[in-house]
Amino acid sequence: MVRVTVDPLTRVVGPLRLDTEVDENGIIKEARSSNMIFRGFERIYRGQDPRDSILLSQRICGVCPVAHSISAVNALDELFGVAQSVPKDALVSRNINQGLNTISNHLLHFYILWGPDLANPAYGDVLSTFGDLGGSVWKELLGRFAPISYKIGGEVIPPGSSYVGVIPMKKRLHDAGAVIGGKMPHQTVMYPGGVTNNPTTSDIQTLSSIMSEVIDFLNTNAIRMPFEDWVENTYKASSPKKAVDFLIEHLNDLIENSLKTNDLSRSNGWGDVELYSAFGSELIGERLLGLPISFKHDKMGGYGDLSKVGFLSYGGFYNVDHEGYDPTSPSGERFQTSGFMSSSLEYHKFDSNKVTESVKHAFYDDYDGYKHPYEGTTEPFTDSDRINYQNFSEEKYTWAKAPRYDGIPCEVGPLSRLLIMKEPLVTGLVQMFQENGYSPFNCFTRMIARMQELFIITNEMIKWITTDLDPNGKFRVDIDMSTSRDSRGMGLCEAPRGALGHWLITDSNSKVANYQIVTPSTWNLSPRDGEGVPGPLEQALVGCRISAVDNWLGVDFSNPTGILHVGRSYDPCITCAVHTIDLTGQNPPGTFRLL
Amino acid sequence: MSEGNTNSDSSVNDLDFLRMDWHKFLKARRSGGGFKLLENYKNDTPGDYDFPVTHVLWIQGAQCTGCSESLLDAANPELLKAFEILNIDLERHEAFLAQQGLFVDGEPANTSELNSEILLDEISERGNYILMVEGAIANGPEGSGKYFMSGNRSSKEMFKKAARNADLIIAVGTCAAYGGINSANSDIVDILDYRGVAFTKKDPSKGILKVLGIDKPVINIPGCPPHPDWIIFTLSAIISGNIRIPDDLPEVLDEFGRPKVFFPPDYNVHKDCPRKEFFKNKEFDTCVGGEKCLLKIGCQACLAHADCTLRKWNDGHSYCVQAGSPCIACVEPDFPDNARPLYSSKKCKTGKEADR
Numbered sequence: 008m009v010r011v012t013v014d015p016l017t018r019v020v021g022p023l024r025l026d027t028e029v030d031e032n033g034i035i036k037e038a039r040s041s042n043m044i045f046r047g048f049e050r051i052y053r054g055q056d057p058r059d060s061i062l063l064s065q066r067i068c069g070v071c072p073v074a075h076s077i078s079a080v081n082a083l084d085e086l087f088g089v090a091q092s093v094p095k096d097a098l099v100s101r102n103i104n105q106g107l108n109t110i111s112n113h114l115l116h117f118y119i120l121w122g123p124d125l126a127n128p129a130y131g132d133v134l135s136t137f138g139d140l141g142g143s144v145w146k147e148l149l150g151r152f153a154p155i156s157y158k159i160g161g162e163v164i165p166p167g168s169s170y171v172g173v174i175p176m177k178k179r180l181h182d183a184g185a186v187i188g189g190k191m192p193h194q195t196v197m198y199p200g201g202v203t204n205n206p207t208t209s210d211i212q213t214l215s216s217i218m219s220e221v222i223d224f225l226n227t228n229a230i231r232m233p234f235e236d237w238v239e240n241t242y243k244a245s246s247p248k249k250a251v252d253f254l255i256e257h258l259n260d261l262i263e264n265s266l267k268t269n270d271l272s273r274s275n276g277w278g279d280v281e282l283y284s285a286f287g288s289e290l291i292g293e294r295l296l297g298l299p300i301s302f303k304h305d306k307m308g309g310y311g312d313l314s315k316v317g318f319l320s321y322g323g324f325y326n327v328d329h330e331g332y333d334p335t336s337p338s339g340e341r342f343q344t345s346g347f348m349s350s351s352l353e354y355h356k357f358d359s360n361k362v363t364e365s366v367k368h369a370f371y372d373d374y375d376g377y378k379h380p381y382e383g384t385t386e387p388f389t390d391s392d393r394i395n396y397q398n399f400s401e402e403k404y405t406w407a408k409a410p411r412y413d414g415i416p417c418e419v420g421p422l423s424r425l426l427i428m429k430e431p432l433v434t435g436l437v438q439m440f441q442e443n444g445y446s447p448f449n450c451f452t453r454m455i456a457r458m459q460e461l462f463i464i465t466n467e468m469i470k471w472i473t474t475d476l477d478p479n480g481k482f483r484v485d486i487d488m489s490t491s492r493d494s495r496g497m498g499l500c501e502a503p504r505g506a507l508g509h510w511l512i513t514d515s516n517s518k519v520a521n522y523q524i525v526t527p528s529t530w531n532l533s534p535r536d537g538e539g540v541p542g543p544l545e546q547a548l549v550g551c552r553i554s555a556v557d558n559w560l561g562v563d564f565s566n567p568t569g570i571l572h573v574g575r576s577y578d579p580c581i582t583c584a585v586h587t588i589d590l591t592g593q594n595p596p597g598t599f600r601l602l
Numbered sequence: 603m604s605e606g607n608t609n610s611d612s613s614v615n616d617l618d619f620l621r622m623d624w625h626k627f628l629k630a631r632r633s634g635g636g637f638k639l640l641e642n643y644k645n646d647t648p649g650d651y652d653f654p655v656t657h658v659l660w661i662q663g664a665q666c667t668g669c670s671e672s673l674l675d676a677a678n679p680e681l682l683k684a685f686e687i688l689n690i691d692l693e694r695h696e697a698f699l700a701q702q703g704l705f706v707d708g709e710p711a712n713t714s715e716l717n718s719e720i721l722l723d724e725i726s727e728r729g730n731y732i733l734m735v736e737g738a739i740a741n742g743p744e745g746s747g748k749y750f751m752s753g754n755r756s757s758k759e760m761f762k763k764a765a766r767n768a769d770l771i772i773a774v775g776t777c778a779a780y781g782g783i784n785s786a787n788s789d790i791v792d793i794l795d796y797r798g799v800a801f802t803k804k805d806p807s808k809g810i811l812k813v814l815g816i817d818k819p820v821i822n823i824p825g826c827p828p829h830p831d832w833i834i835f836t837l838s839a840i841i842s843g844n845i846r847i848p849d850d851l852p853e854v855l856d857e858f859g860r861p862k863v864f865f866p867p868d869y870n871v872h873k874d875c876p877r878k879e880f881f882k883n884k885e886f887d888t889c890v891g892g893e894k895c896l897l898k899i900g901c902q903a904c905l906a907h908a909d910c911t912l913r914k915w916n917d918g919h920s921y922c923v924q925a926g927s928p929c930i931a932c933v934e935p936d937f938p939d940n941a942r943p944l945y946s947s948k949k950c951k952t953g954k955e956a957d958r
Contacts (some may be wrong), residue, residue, distance in 0.1 A: 012705040015752045017696045017718055018669045022752040043739075043751040046664055046796075050788035056943035062930060065936060066783040069668020069827060112679070119845050123700050127716075155682070156692055158715050166682075174674055174681055178917070181675045185916030189925025192668040192827055196925050203890040203926035213919075389793055391746035397708075397754075483891050565704060565711035582666050 011553060011567050015043070016329060016574045020070055021581025023532065024542075025574050028399065029553055035569070037584040038541070040532045040549035041396050042407040042581050045387065048463040051217075057086060057491060057513055058586075060522065061197050064509070067524070068583045069192040070115065073108035073184070076197040077101060077507040078524075078550070080332060083199035086511060087486040091331040096480030098332065099200030099471050102342075103214065104188045104325065105500075110221060111180040112503035113421075113461040116578045117279075121454065122152035124571050125283075126167065128159045129555035129563065130302070137300045143269040144286060144300070151279060155297030167230055169279055176224045180550065183217040186210050188251030189324070201483030206390040206476060212380040214472045221465055231278040232257065238466050241459065245509040247435030254432065255295055258285045262296055280458050288451045290443055300556075307389040307430040307551045308453065309446020312394065313350035315540055317415045318423035318448075319530065321345050321357065321508060323501030324467070335359060336499045341589050342467065343501060347412055350448070352437070354427065359497060362525065364408040368534040370394055371403075377411065380510040380523040407529050409536040410459070411472030418543040419505025419530045422448060422456040425463075432459055450576040455580070491517040502527050504578045507577065526583035548574050620854040624866045631831075641666060653689040656841050657731035659722075660695040661764050663749055663757045664784045664796055665737025669775035672827035676834055677917035684842050688841045690856050693731065717751040726763045726912040732840070733768035734759065734948050735799055738777040738784040739810040749794060761799075762814050769849050770840065771811075773799040773818045777857065778947050780804075780935040781820035787939050797922035798822075800859055804935045809942035819848035822859035826932035829913060832864045843918050856907075858935050866908055871903035874911040890926055890945075898947045901928035902940065908933045 009031075014024035022043040027035045048067060052060055061080040065072035072349040080101075084090035094547030125148045134141035134148075146225040153167040154531075181191035187206060190193030196202045215282045222234045230237050244250035261276050263287065285292050285301075292301035310316045310410040322345030336345045338356045345357035364376035369386045387406075388394055397406040409416075417423070433456045491513050498509035514520040533542025541549075552558045553567040641760070661674040662670075665850040674681055685692065694701070703717035704711040714721035716939045721871070725731060741762050742748035747756030755763075765771060776782035777796075780803055784796035802808035811818060823832050839845045839861075845854060856862050875881070881895040888898055903911075906929050920930050938944075 010705075010707045012703075012708070014705060014754060015696065015705040015718070017699070017702040020697070021662075021665075022750065024751075044664060044923055045749040045794075046784055047788065047790050047794045048783075050790050051783070051786040051938075053788060056946065058937075058945045059942055061784065062944055063786075063928075066668070066826060069666035069671045072666075072668065119698060126700070154698060156694075157700050160715075171682060178675045178677065179673075180681065182916045182919050185919040185921075185925075189920050189922050189927055190915035192666075192671045194925075195922045195927035198890050198927075201891075205891075284721045388745045391748050394743075394746075394748045396751075430764075485889055564706045566716060569705070571702065 009564050011564050011570065013567065013570050014576065016571070016579070018123065018575060019031070019579040019581060020068060020583070023574070023581045024396070024572055025548065026396075026399070026554075027548060027567075028568060029290050030563065031562075032565075033553050033558040035548050035553060037399065037550045038249060038545045039399070040177075040534060040542060040544050041403055041405040042532060043396075043405075044581060045406045046582070049522045049524060052519040054518050057083060057511055057517070057519050058199065060509070060511070062193070062195065064524070067526075068580055070158040070580065071108060071112050071502045071504060071583075072191075072193050073104050073123045073188070074500055074507050075509075076194065077105055077500045078498035078502075078507050080197040080199060080498065081500060082496035082509045082511040084496070085334040085498070086491055086494045086496035086513065087199045088490050088494075089486055090334045090483055092484050093201055093331055094481040095327055095330045095475075096477050099327045099332070099475045099484045100187060100202045100482060101197065102324050102471050103325060103468065103476065103521060104184065106464050106471065107180050107184045107187070109464050109503045110461060110468070111184075113457050114173050114177060114180075117454070117458060117461075118169050118486070120578065121575050122167070122170060123154040123157075124568065124575065125302075126153040126157070126164070127555065127566070127568050127571075129586050131159070131564050133556045133559045134300065139269045140298075142299060143271045147271045147282060158452040172224070172228055176221070177218055179217050183214050184402065184517060186213050192299070198483065200486045203378060203483070205482050206478055208478050210479060211472060215469075216487070218469055218472060225462070225465065227287070228273070229278050229417055231273060231276045231281060231282045231464075234462070238462055241432040242430060242463050242466065244431040247431045247438060249432035251435035251439055254284060254568055255291065257281070258291070258296055261285070262298070272542045280455075284455065287454070290440060290445055292299075294443070302555075303557045304365045304451040304572060305440060305445050305449045305452070306557060307569050308450035308547045309550075309574050310543070310546050311349065311449055311550050312546070316350055316418065316543055316546060317412060318350070318426055319357075319417035319419050319506050320424045320427045321413050321499035321501055323424055327471065332500070334497055343428045344422050345499075347417070348423065348426050352426070357498065359508070361413040362415075364410045364525070365537040366408050367537045368403055369405050369408050371408075377414075380508065380525055381512065381521070405534045407532055407534060409533045410530050411536055412527055416533055416536070416540060416542050416546070417530050418448065418577075420453070421460040422453045423505065424501060425456045425460060430459065430463070450572050453576045483544065488517065504528060504580055504583075512602045526580065528577070528580045530581050531577040532579055532581070544574065544577055544579075618844050619835050619842070620725070620861050620863055621850070622843050622863060624863050624869065624909055625931070627863050628909065647752050648804040653841050654800060655689050655691050656837075657725070658690055658692050658734055659725050659731045659768070660692065660734045660736065661722075661760060662696050663735065663737030663739045663761065663778065664806060665775065665777050667697055667736075670738045672696070673773050673830050673833055675916055675926070677829035679829070680861060688837060690837065690841070693725055694723040718771065718784070722753075722760070722764065725854055726767055729767035729769075733764050733771045734774050735771060736774050736777040736783045738796035738798060740795070741791055741797050741810065741813060742882070745795075747806060758810065758814070765811065765814070765818055771799055771818050772836065773820060773859075776826045776932060776937050779824040781936070782826060783938060794807060794817045801935060804858065810887070819851055820859055821855065821861065824860060824865075824933045824935070824937075826937060827944075829864075829915065834928060835864075836861055860907075860933070865907045866909070869907065869909070870911050871906040871908055871923070871931075875903060875923060876911075877923065892926075896923060896928045898920035899928055900943065900945045900947065901932075901939070902931035902948070903929035906933055915926060
């Protein structure tokens, strides 16, 4: 066995350590995910005005701050008893804030955090054995995804067009975030009962114009067919099969047009999503389209035992047909519905009481079994000698707790959301992989789901901005401070990276008695639980071949692209993941009742 | 540039980014736009940039990546253009670059082209770079720094390595400058023991540099996050040679290490507030969503030494107060404790300051 450790896994937010044991064939046999930071965040709310969490929670994550402010404000809406009466236009405004941030996050992930791995020199080595076509693919990968300050073998590689192009686009999305939300990162407008500002007609024009730029960007870089045609034939397809057939036919046409010249450029129709869809997957690229080579990302990042994983969504974006919303996010209530999907694609209604956590493998003194976030008690190690993670024999190896839904580790994020909302393209792809003997939930489907969600949210944003947002509408209802005495609130939302929950309880002085946050990355990067079942990312690493293209040129332990791809496919955020804490354990079990 | 050479407001070549008065700076920026200000600076022919390469090593401690996100929002010029003009070589940054920490059987593997930890060692041993720090540095528990580990070392060790041979340290954001949200008051703040680079909150004896016994020139660019202009123009002033490090720093920085041109000691976010007439007439909003003065719902603008009101955020589109939200004075060393509770009137000194 060879010990291969990636520490830190960069191009994520915060320090993440992925530790693996790899056999002589280059296959990962055991994996551990360690979140290496402890900030004690929730403690700063204790004894303070609960409204402070709207602005301060955003400081947990500067990449997806809006999601934290929405979870915080959802918890406050319930705390103040106004969730059912938040005006429709305020919900639209919140959706637009969140939509802009989601688009920005997904673009950042695909182009800056994930993309550079496709320019890893290992791909150059493999592709060089596939003649002119291989050379063309490598030229495109480098030309699009190379990061800044990049060198291969001492040779300076100029930054890729997609990498460079996305920075001004992200800037424009933050400009739009400032128009509707005051500033970005860390917007300022969320408030219980609504939002603090009224957008003007001119604001709406600016937002529309920036959304046109987003569509232009997507059409120039991501997908080289009219944006509307893509949405119409995939997201709005009448069946999952039709959506997949459309994608395959489209890729087939592109390949036929490029066979003789090996011209895989954008001007010849190959957007980034098209290029990745054709060459990222063995099943689609090699078996269905007849290409001689693919990156085989559909053969990594899947789950070996499908009985030990599920898919969870709390429900994303408010339904803006009416005022108010239900803080428990029942099935069908949000634009992206809540739910739990088993790995056999069986849908179950979401029930927040089924969320529990274990600390058996985290740097906290044990409690028995599992606890709901409202009950959260945690005694972290304050003796530095006890904080060790270097050996696989250590029982405790991370600052993240292990959240479970009905006892099951859950993947959260775009793949889960799109499966649960029965999005045709992603559902169809997952079914196709399953029918052909592949793990249906793999690196490839995870990445395609993220990009497909980018298109869906962009499409919906246009409706929210141009149809739903009324500058003469009502943007808030007043709150009565006295209603926050001895109260509680649960704030559920879908951050770009997945299910995000804030749980808040106040005392008789309207001050915070307990505040708990369970973030998407706590789910995805969870350690083993009380039964020793690994978290989703840990499961997804086992069985993965560590070197490029299924160890095509043999095993290179020193360039473990498999670990890099699988780890980054979840879009990890470590600074988010380690906040589910109550350092001094001052609140004994039973202080807080379960909902 | 010499102090006598201040004859014209209009010529960009007369601009002395950090030494000048903030009025003059903003005026010049508005007339030329940031891009022209930089592009034409000391260049007879636009595009003919002659700055020697400046190496930048960027490390992240306990942070949210909001400062890096804000830097990506740079406008006029956009970020990569600014780097090109200033000839900045961003050699290492955990969020944007190719490398990661790679270990095989516990030993560092591969080369600095793919391994971020080997790269860090190579750069820090070579020297000749500006160190930019994002996030607070963990000192806890018990001085071990183990509340933040990365690449088999604590952020304290990582910082020590990176700081030792740096020519200058720029603490980007309130966390790196003063501890920020990581040092917010709570019953566990002393156990956590997060530190800013040269200060923790207002205390210069508690910076991580003091703990490590390292003495380096430091510029603080606070803000949660900082405005990208503040970062880019500070780099411009240094790279253009206007500011000699460390000799000129006492003149251009305030008592908390901030460039006075962006964080003027005699100016604050309240002074040019579009809602100021309401303040003068003592008309105050008591709940959000109104158009009057926000002082009674927590606004800390009069204690916030920054130019947000005139500069505005995100390419001039808006800022906190314009969006109906109270200023929380995120550029101040004691943020966020200074501004809490965020949505309630702070009776003590706020009103007095505003009246000044």
